[in-house]
Amino acid sequence: MVSHLAAQIELCKFCDSTNLIKQTGDAEPTSHYGHLTCGDCKKFITWLQDPALTEVFEVRQGMIRDLLKRSGSLNQCEAPFLRNILNQRYLTPKQQDWLDKIFMRVLGRVSPRQPAAKQNPPTQRVAGQFGLP
Ligand SMILES: [Zn+2]
Structure with a gap:
């Protein structure tokens, strides 16, 4: 999922852009929940927590x-x-x-279940192998 955040959340600390892009889920290539990048200078801003x-x-x-x-x-x-x-x-x-x-x-009860850890996706996909263009 890639979505544009509302401007009140943050400014890019490098170029003051409000065009921040939040990447989570399949769009997030690491084992983290997600991260925030600047849509203008493309720099990494912060990790996002689930x-x-x-x-x-x-x-x-x-x-x-x-x-x-x-x-x-x-x-x-x-x-x-x-x-x-x-x-x-x-x-x-x-x-x-x-x-x-x-x-x-x-205490007579257990703690709530934490969401499953995210698996690292394959690092590289060969074009065509998974029906991709
Ligand atoms: Zn920027």
Whole structure:
């Protein structure tokens, strides 16, 4: 998806253009959610973060803070683990599993599911191979 952002969001820091282009989804060639480029000077401005991931992250962070207040319910490995992942936006499946076990035991519920990590698309497509012109 390529869309033009409303002018109030940002100016290009290089040329002050308001013609910023947001690339996400299939238009985003990296493993990031998306990025912002200037439509005039074509320079990279910033990475974009997945809003769905941000929401999950904030709920999870609140739940982890809850756990850390109940340090009597945590063992000596769990408390450092929780502090370690508190500000981590994306958890590995292993971290998520461990966290859910602690959540279930102490709070009786698990954290919301984070959206699946984006897979790196093939780096190059040979013209014609996928029916492209
Ligand atoms: Zn620019």
